[in-house]
Amino acid sequence: MGDVGVPGVEDVAGLSNWLAENDLPGGGQHLTVELITGGRSNLTYRVTARAAAEPGSAEPTATRMVLRRPPLGHVLPTAHDMSREYRVLSALHGTAVPVARPVVLCQDTGVIGAPFYLMEWVDGVVFRSSEDAKILTPAQTGLVSERFVEMLATIHGLDTDAVGLGGFGRPAGYMARQLARWQRQWELSVTRDVPGYADLVARLEAGLPDQGAAEAGSAVGTLVHGDFRVDNMLIDPAPQPRIAAVVDWEMSTLGDPLADLGLSLVYWTEAGEEDLLPPSAGATVTTAPGFLTRDQIAARYASLTGRDLSRLDYYMAFGCFKLAVVLEGINARFLQRKTVGEGFEREGPAVPLLIDRAHQMLDAAA
Numbered sequence: 001m002g003d004v005g006v007p008g009v010e011d012v013a014g015l016s017n018w019l020a021e022n023d024l025p026g027g028g029q030h031l032t033v034e035l036i037t038g039g040r041s042n043l044t045y046r047v048t049a050r051a052a053a054e055p056g057s058a059e060p061t062a063t064r065m066v067l068r069r070p071p072l073g074h075v076l077p078t079a080h081d082m083s084r085e086y087r088v089l090s091a092l093h094g095t096a097v098p099v100a101r102p103v104v105l106c107q108d109t110g111v112i113g114a115p116f117y118l119m120e121w122v123d124g125v126v127f128r129s130s131e132d133a134k135i136l137t138p139a140q141t142g143l144v145s146e147r148f149v150e151m152l153a154t155i156h157g158l159d160t161d162a163v164g165l166g167g168f169g170r171p172a173g174y175m176a177r178q179l180a181r182w183q184r185q186w187e188l189s190v191t192r193d194v195p196g197y198a199d200l201v202a203r204l205e206a207g208l209p210d211q212g213a214a215e216a217g218s219a220v221g222t223l224v225h226g227d228f229r230v231d232n233m234l235i236d237p238a239p240q241p242r243i244a245a246v247v248d249w250e251m252s253t254l255g256d257p258l259a260d261l262g263l264s265l266v267y268w269t270e271a272g273e274e275d276l277l278p279p280s281a282g283a284t285v286t287t288a289p290g291f292l293t294r295d296q297i298a299a300r301y302a303s304l305t306g307r308d309l310s311r312l313d314y315y316m317a318f319g320c321f322k323l324a325v326v327l328e329g330i331n332a333r334f335l336q337r338k339t340v341g342e343g344f345e346r347e348g349p350a351v352p353l354l355i356d357r358a359h360q361m362l363d364a365a366a
Helices: 012-021 080-090 137-155 172-189 197-206 256-265 294-305 312-335 343-365
Strands: 031-033 043-050 063-069 102-106 116-119 222-224 231-236 240-248 253-255
Touching: 012 031, 012 043, 063 080, 080 102, 080 116, 137 222, 137 231, 137 240, 137 256, 137 294, 172 197, 172 253, 172 256, 172 312, 197 312, 197 343, 222 256, 253 256, 256 294, 256 312, 312 343
Parallel strands: none
Antiparallel strands: 031 043, 043 063, 063 116, 102 116, 222 253, 231 240
């Protein structure tokens, strides 16, 4: 069919044939597949389908979709589960949390070489840097800040049983399990000795929140996104910014919402902190004029949810730890030459900086 593949989706004609066999959009049509830059874990592609034009007819309308598949190398156990991400999208579509409509999940690795799913295309802007944010006025970036924290509160306020996610995770003991899980991921990913890592794990274990009382209530067992940040939202910027879709749900589960907030605030850098995180983490967008500060985001979240944020420094330190493990895994794929795209050389150097930052947060909380 003349379709040209890209790394991760080499057999484009085979994908078109599979879509046709399953009576799905784009089936049997000419497909164009392009990598959408910015992702540092699961790979995301724009798939454009065009039917052959009839003689004398106008150019056929293109159908756009998004394809998600695991990374090309160094896939860790329990990570990059396409079925989990597809399940949460299916549950959330049509709720107060905007997501792209899921189209199909394919577990057959013979189609493109890995499990994948397709979802509808959603128009919107991804803001990753302060340069991206220059199209917004300070008043608009203030509104983006408000919409951001309101959406996080909305996610954490969902009735998970009502949307079909009641069994999506195991809320009891969430933080202890997260600590153990990310330690295992570190052991499978680490490429060098990182000073301070072992001490950080010991400090996080010693300070684990006592969640026994909370597990009986609603504070634990809520839906958590797992990687909630500005560049994981598609934003319709004008005239007043609105969130068109929340994306990248691969780490979502049921758990402690304060862990979600803590990681979000790690990503939320302020003016003068432009070098704290690599560009892949959307590290500079919130440094643009008009964005709220971390303290303002936290205060607004507390106002919206009524949750006690007295241990927020601990949860932010935990967020630094988790992000350090994620970036070390990406660094391992980069060293194996299994990454797709540019900028991966910045991931590895950020890891020890995050470990140090976590210690500083725990010191502040002491």
